[in-house]
Amino acid sequence: MMGTYLNPGNSGFSRIRNSVYVDKSGLIRLVNQTLDTPRCLTCISRPRRFGKSFAAKMLCAYYDKTCDSAQLFGDLSIACDAGYREHLNQYDVIYLDMTGIIGEAAAGDRVAYVKRTVVRELKEQYPQMEVVEGFVPTLANAVEITGNKFIMIIDEWDAPIREAGNRPDSQREYLEFLRSLFKNSGTTDKIFAGAYMTGILPIKKDGSQSAISDFEEYSMIKPRQFGQYVGFTEGEVKRLCQDAGVDFAQMKQWYDGYRFRKAESIYNPNSVMKAIQNEDFDSYWTQTSAAESLMGYINLDFDGLGRTVAELIGGVEANVDTYGFSNDLVTFRNRDDVLTLLIHLGYLAYDEETRKVRIPNEEIRLEFAKAIRQVKRDDTLRRVRESEQLIADTVHGEEEAVARQIERIHAEEAPLYYNNEQALRSVIKRAYFSYGDEYMMFEELPSGAGYADIVYLPKKGSMLPALVIELKWNKSAEGAIRQIHEKRYPKAVEGYGGEILLVGISYSKEAPAGRRQHHCRIERVEGKG
Numbered sequence: 001m002m003g004t005y006l007n008p009g010n011s012g013f014s015r016i017r018n019s020v021y022v023d024k025s026g027l028i029r030l031v032n033q034t035l036d037t038p039r040c041l042t043c044i045s046r047p048r049r050f051g052k053s054f055a056a057k058m059l060c061a062y063y064d065k066t067c068d069s070a071q072l073f074g075d076l077s078i079a080c081d082a083g084y085r086e087h088l089n090q091y092d093v094i095y096l097d098m099t100g101i102i103g104e105a106a107a108g109d110r111v112a113y114v115k116r117t118v119v120r121e122l123k124e125q126y127p128q129m130e131v132v133e134g135f136v137p138t139l140a141n142a143v144e145i146t147g148n149k150f151i152m153i154i155d156e157w158d159a160p161i162r163e164a165g166n167r168p169d170s171q172r173e174y175l176e177f178l179r180s181l182f183k184n185s186g187t188t189d190k191i192f193a194g195a196y197m198t199g200i201l202p203i204k205k206d207g208s209q210s211a212i213s214d215f216e217e218y219s220m221i222k223p224r225q226f227g228q229y230v231g232f233t234e235g236e237v238k239r240l241c242q243d244a245g246v247d248f249a250q251m252k253q254w255y256d257g258y259r260f261r262k263a264e265s266i267y268n269p270n271s272v273m274k275a276i277q278n279e280d281f282d283s284y285w286t287q288t289s290a291a292e293s294l295m296g297y298i299n300l301d302f303d304g305l306g307r308t309v310a311e312l313i314g315g316v317e318a319n320v321d322t323y324g325f326s327n328d329l330v331t332f333r334n335r336d337d338v339l340t341l342l343i344h345l346g347y348l349a350y351d352e353e354t355r356k357v358r359i360p361n362e363e364i365r366l367e368f369a370k371a372i373r374q375v376k377r378d379d380t381l382r383r384v385r386e387s388e389q390l391i392a393d394t395v396h397g398e399e400e401a402v403a404r405q406i407e408r409i410h411a412e413e414a415p416l417y418y419n420n421e422q423a424l425r426s427v428i429k430r431a432y433f434s435y436g437d438e439y440m441m442f443e444e445l446p447s448g449a450g451y452a453d454i455v456y457l458p459k460k461g462s463m464l465p466a467l468v469i470e471l472k473w474n475k476s477a478e479g480a481i482r483q484i485h486e487k488r489y490p491k492a493v494e495g496y497g498g499e500i501l502l503v504g505i506s507y508s509k510e511a512p513a514g515r516r517q518h519h520c521r522i523e524r525v526e527g528k529g
Helices: 011-017 026-032 052-063 098-104 107-125 135-146 159-163 168-182 185-191 224-229 234-244 248-255 269-278 294-298 305-314 335-344 362-372 378-395 399-413 421-431 433-437 477-486
Strands: 041-045 092-097 150-155 192-199 216-218 258-260 263-267 349-351 356-358 439-447 450-458 466-473 499-507 518-526
Touching (some): 011 052, 026 052, 052 092, 052 150, 092 098, 098 107, 098 150, 098 159, 107 135, 107 168, 135 150, 135 168, 159 168, 168 192, 185 192, 216 224, 234 263, 234 269, 248 263, 248 269, 248 362, 263 269, 294 305, 294 335, 294 362, 305 362, 305 378, 305 421, 305 433, 335 356, 362 433, 378 499, 399 421, 399 499, 399 518, 421 433, 421 466, 421 499, 433 439, 466 477, 477 499
Parallel strands (some): 041 192, 041 216, 092 150, 150 192
Antiparallel strands (some): 258 263, 349 356, 439 450, 450 466
16 A cells, blocks of 8 residues: 555656666665664755655665565666665655645644654554554554564755744754654664655754754765765766767766766756757756755855856856855855855855865856846946956957956956966956856867867857967967967867957066066957858
8 A cells, every 4th residue: 555655656766767767776775785774864965956856766666665666676777786685675665755745734734744644644554553642652663563664765854944944933843853753863773774865955063953963964065975876977978968869078068067076077967858858958957946046145245255256157166165154045154155055056066175166067157147147246247347348359359458358357366476377277267257148168178289278169149259269378479379370279169160269368477567468469260161
């Protein structure tokens, strides 16, 4: 007998298998390793549309003892695992989709609704079970009758916390419910073989969510062994593209960008599938944005935030301290807290080794480019206007104006000196940061006999020329143009068929006092379709 929250069966995962499916069943092996151990409580935090619910439904289908899921898993990687049969369809599963429960029950009745529904379904499935006062003792009676423990799966566990932001009583009641299930080690040991929760944000560090502090956490900052299950790996995306006849290079440019230890490039799974289904590379992020608008966060009045956002849009990485973040959507002390939230929401990718963030891909960069134009801060709006003017000056061959603006950006936002061409490249990306409306940016693009430093390739439908930029430190801008010709850099973009601008930008630290240190030369060539 299948219920709503008790043993709901495998129909959810069956529907997933009926479509194009990327095998993520290896996650089951990681969860199996924790069952009936001190590590049996697992909490996964991910952005929306990163497959949290798919994974929860897969686990439900695997553990639920009221169904036979052998056919659903027989051709997946988990079927080759030594412990596969030991746990397949062997448990009573309590599956709570908290976003669905929010729609079913009023704020003050949700905990009571869950308790009475689960107890009713237990009684229907096990008529001999004695219903006693208290939810936990009733679960204990069920375990005693059946001889096996529960697997608890809570999808979007933090939805009631986020939804009840101005109702602390509702939050407190919900957290007390979780405390009764998981905080008492004796209760957990006797009733649950394991628990798996998903959410958007990690558990708060201030103790207000201590009811679930015993969970092992895996987040966008530290996914640890779950890194390859955050999204699609590069190998998985290559196979999808090959099967669907889709251009993998474009897929990578649009949706790649997340990096974790012991995991290759990770892609946004929802966007990859939408691009394949729609046969169109586009930003699907707007349709799946996280709890609040991106614009609201980057508009917050913290020193350095506007400049950092401009740098990120331009392709520059930014340092971030993630340790002070409060793990909620409203408590911000500084720029680092805002950037950390954007990591958890999927808007930024985090490198654990360098402790830096960057915009992961073209899809997210488009969302930043849209949002930054709505920001009300004067300094941010000035940067947008200046960058747009720089692109216009470049397109119109205004060499002096281009050199002046790059000099200004260097003076305002970069170190006082360069020591290599990489530092000059960083300033160039800051200066051209608003390119996202018309261009896609490529660095170190293979072409001819070398690698073009920076290439801005016009997007489909744009009337602007391609920009091939070569940078020279302590050399001349004319020398940069000569190198573009000698190493045939325009070959990287000539196939797009439009006009190409060769842009040489140089910096001379030996320039006399009062003389400009940056110079620019621009040359037009015709592309070859």
